[in-house]
Amino acid sequence: MEKIQKEQNRVLVLSADKLDMSERKLLEKKFSDLNWKDSVYQIDKSVIAGIIIKVGSKTIDLSLTGSLSKLSNTLYEID
Amino acid sequence: MENLGIDGKLLLAQMINFVLFFILVKQFIVKPFTSFLNEERKNEEEKSRMLEKLKRSEEAGIEAEAKMKEKMKKEFDVLFVQAKKEAQGMRADLIKQAEADALEIKEKNSKLLEEEKNLLYREVKDKIIKTSLMIVENTLKDSLDESSRKKVTGAIIKNYQGRLKIYEN
Numbered sequence: 001m002e003k004i005q006k007e008q009n010r011v012l013v014l015s016a017d018k019l020d021m022s023e024r025k026l027l028e029k030k031f032s033d034l035n036w037k038d039s040v041y042q043i044d045k046s047v048i049a050g051i052i053i054k055v056g057s058k059t060i061d062l063s064l065t066g067s068l069s070k071l072s073n074t075l076y077e078i079d
Numbered sequence: 080m081e082n083l084g085i086d087g088k089l090l091l092a093q094m095i096n097f098v099l100f101f102i103l104v105k106q107f108i109v110k111p112f113t114s115f116l117n118e119e120r121k122n123e124e125e126k127s128r129m130l131e132k133l134k135r136s137e138e139a140g141i142e143a144e145a146k147m148k149e150k151m152k153k154e155f156d157v158l159f160v161q162a163k164k165e166a167q168g169m170r171a172d173l174i175k176q177a178e179a180d181a182l183e184i185k186e187k188n189s190k191l192l193e194e195e196k197n198l199l200y201r202e203v204k205d206k207i208i209k210t211s212l213m214i215v216e217n218t219l220k221d222s223l224d225e226s227s228r229k230k231v232t233g234a235i236i237k238n239y240q241g242r243l244k245i246y247e248n
Contacts, residue, residue, distance in 0.1 A: 016228050023236055030239050048219050049231035062235050064219060068212050075208045 008056040011039040014063075016047045027051070031060070 011034050013019070013027070019041055028036045034055060044052070050063035061069075223231065 015232060017225055017232070019232070023233060026236050030236065030241070045220075048216065049223060049228040050235040051232060062239060064231065065216070068216055072208055072212050076204075 009035050010055070011036055012054040013039065013041045014044040014047055014052040014054070015041070016043065016045055016049055018043060019051070027053075 011031075019027070024041070028034075028039075031053065034053075046065060048064040050066070052063050052066065053060040
């Protein structure tokens, strides 16, 4: 149960390229409310640029793909 | 009488003969003939009465026919006017109904056309958005090298102010 809870609270960061230490530190500072202890960094080329942070069921999308997706939604909402 | 040359017996016989003749004629000829004449006259009178009656009846018939014709003409005129009015009413109703139907069809077609237009617009819009985004995405993928991507990523992290929407999966 504790393991599942731990797994759920684990931070997963997706980026197109490997983040260097300064970027990681800055990221941890910006999202200080997250538990970065067991964080995982993965490379995902579909992100294009920027990052996607996933914590359990929550997603913080700071990627160009996400921006394009938001732009797409905005365009669909415009009549 | 004998001096006058008249034979009394003969005269008597002739007188008797005459009386007998008179009685016989009266009894067997005059009476039936008179009766026949009376009968004929009665028949004639009856015939005249019948003719008169027939004439009157015929005149009454002609008059009645004329009255009937006039009455029928009046009734026909009334019915014709009534039928004309009804036909005009029906015509007006039909025209009104046809106009309403035409308007309904027009509105329906207009609505259908509007719906089709909107559908086409949405389809075209969808295609344009998808194509545009695909072009932008591919261009970004092709044009951004590693250093550019890193710069963009660094800038995004640096400029993040914590106002981003968090999505629940």
